[in-house]
Amino acid sequence: MKALILSGGKGSRLRPLTHTSAKQLLPIANKPIIYYGIESIAAAGIKEFAIIVGETAKDVMREVGDGGRWGINITYIHQDRPLGLAHAVKISKDYMKDESFIMYLGDNMIKEGIPQLVEKFKAGKPNSLILLTKVSNPRQFGVAELDASGKIVKLIEKPEQTTSDLALVGVYLFDKNIFKAVDSIKPSARGELEITDAISWLLEKGYKVEHHVVTGWWKDTGKPSDILEANQLILNSQVSNIKGSVDKSSDVSGNIVLEEGSKIENSTVRGPVVIGKNSRISDSYIGPFTSISNSVVIEKSEVENSIIMEGCRIEGIDRRIGESILGKEVILVSRRDAPPGRLYHQLILGDKSEVMLA
Numbered sequence: 001m002k003a004l005i006l007s008g009g010k011g012s013r014l015r016p017l018t019h020t021s022a023k024q025l026l027p028i029a030n031k032p033i034i035y036y037g038i039e040s041i042a043a044a045g046i047k048e049f050a051i052i053v054g055e056t057a058k059d060v061m062r063e064v065g066d067g068g069r070w071g072i073n074i075t076y077i078h079q080d081r082p083l084g085l086a087h088a089v090k091i092s093k094d095y096m097k098d099e100s101f102i103m104y105l106g107d108n109m110i111k112e113g114i115p116q117l118v119e120k121f122k123a124g125k126p127n128s129l130i131l132l133t134k135v136s137n138p139r140q141f142g143v144a145e146l147d148a149s150g151k152i153v154k155l156i157e158k159p160e161q162t163t164s165d166l167a168l169v170g171v172y173l174f175d176k177n178i179f180k181a182v183d184s185i186k187p188s189a190r191g192e193l194e195i196t197d198a199i200s201w202l203l204e205k206g207y208k209v210e211h212h213v214v215t216g217w218w219k220d221t222g223k224p225s226d227i228l229e230a231n232q233l234i235l236n237s238q239v240s241n242i243k244g245s246v247d248k249s250s251d252v253s254g255n256i257v258l259e260e261g262s263k264i265e266n267s268t269v270r271g272p273v274v275i276g277k278n279s280r281i282s283d284s285y286i287g288p289f290t291s292i293s294n295s296v297v298i299e300k301s302e303v304e305n306s307i308i309m310e311g312c313r314i315e316g317i318d319r320r321i322g323e324s325i326l327g328k329e330v331i332l333v334s335r336r337d338a339p340p341g342r343l344y345h346q347l348i349l350g351d352k353s354e355v356m357l358a
Contacts, residue, residue: 001118002099003041006088007034007106008054008079014224016350017327022056024106025063026227026325027309029234029291030276032063033221034106036234041102042070044115049074050095051106052088054081084192089174090182098176103195105170109230111216114171120212121173127207128178128199131169133214141167142196144211152209155196157188168196169218177207224325224348231307232289235272244275254288276310287322301332309351327351 007024014023024034038049049067053060053076060076067074077092089103102118110131121129130152132144138159145154145164156162172195181198188194203209219230240255244262252264254271261278269286276294286292287304297313302320309328314321316334324347326332331353 001046001122002048002050002096002101003046004089004092004096004101004103005034005037005041005049005051005106006085006103007051007056007060008082008088014222014227016353017224017325017348019350021327021351022059023221025056025059026221027291027293027307028109028221028227028230029238029274030293033109033230034060034064036109037104037106038064038067038070038072040110040114041104042072043113044102044118046102046118047072050077050092051075052077052079052092054079082192084187085195086182086185086193086198089178089195089198090193093179096176096179100173100175103172103174105220107221108170109219109221109233110169110171110214111218111233112214117171117173117212124210125208126210127175128202128209129173130199130209130211131171131214131218132166132211133169133218134165135167136165138162138165138167142194143167146211152203152211155200155203157194157196166213169214170220172199177202181205225323227307227325228289228305228323231291232305235274235289235291238272238274240271259294270304285320287320293328321347324348327353 017026025032049072051074057078075095079088079091135141142157143159143162143164144152144166147153181201182193184201185193185197199209217233219226221227221230238255238257242256242258243260244258246252246264249266250264252269256269256271257274259277262275263280265282267281267284270288272288273286273290275292278294279292279296281298283300284298285302289305290303292308293310295311296308299315301314301317304322306321306324308326311329312326314332326349328351330349
């Protein structure tokens with residue numbers, strides 16, 4: 001069995017962060033989103049991976065590499081334009097040959113383990129196994145409708161009206177017959193080959209399509225709020241590990257990961273929090289659900305429920321920073337000649353931004 005990870009797309013809903021980085025490389029708890037999918041699939045014993053890349057190909061290839069760190073082999077397949085999930089399957093045909101494979105959207109995160117799903121697919125031998133989860137807003141997703149016996153009877157992409165609240169999660173398992181399906185469908189109204197249309201073709205032609213309802217959390221990290229929520233979910237599961245230094249005048253509690261070379265000085269830190277290597281927190285408050293990357297300096301400031309990427313500097317910000325994402329090497333300093341403003345700052349800043357706040 002092989003793996004197909006999709007890492008194309010422009011990530012327009014995550015700009016300005018994605019002006020300088022692929023959305024699949026944005027950090028969750030100081031680790032690129034795409035790593036979580038790779039690690040989960042590798043844990044299922046799958047060794048051969050193909051990653052679909054687009055205009056951010058160089059960034060993805062440089063960050064992910066050849067797969068050696070996970071004991072896998074990675075081949076990159078270029079997609080000239082984002083023409084749909086089924087198109088990504090279509091262009092992977094020569095790589096897959098006749099083998100079954102798992103397709104994983106590189107900006108998705110799922111708590112439930114992939115190894116169990118792979119075993120279920122191998123044991124039941126369906127032509128396709130799709131993952132479903134209950135959502136409150138089914139019109140924003142591809143949706144599966146089931147009959148009274150629980151079998152899938154219909155798949156609809158972003159339906160205007162539906163009686164189902166079961167959305168397709170961005171993880172799919174297929175055998176070679178999916179290539180017949182993608183060769184048989186036509187582009188949708190938005191000009192893309194939809195994976196829901198390909199799976200619907202399998203259903204219509206009598207192929208065996210099974211489903212599995214996800215019991216844990218699943219996140220499609222398409223918006224800044226999704227990134228922050230995924231960060232919270234991962235931090236909630238971490239275990240404290242303090243390798244850096246905490247001075248006697250600091251108050252640290254909760255689950256804290258503090259990497260080598262980092263210092264907490266005269267500060268209060270409330271976990272869950274992760275702080276990368278060679279960072280310094282001084283005279284500050286760091287609240288729960290904050291991820292701070294490597295070589296970050298935070299002085300005389302308050303930050304909580306935020307993601308602070310590598311090389312940032314935050315100094316003298318009087319009002320708390322919350323629900324924010326700061327790209328790499330952002331400089332955030334206070335200007336003392338401005339009148340009082342709002343009670344907290346909420347910021348989404350791309351790499352190397354420089355902001356002075358009241």
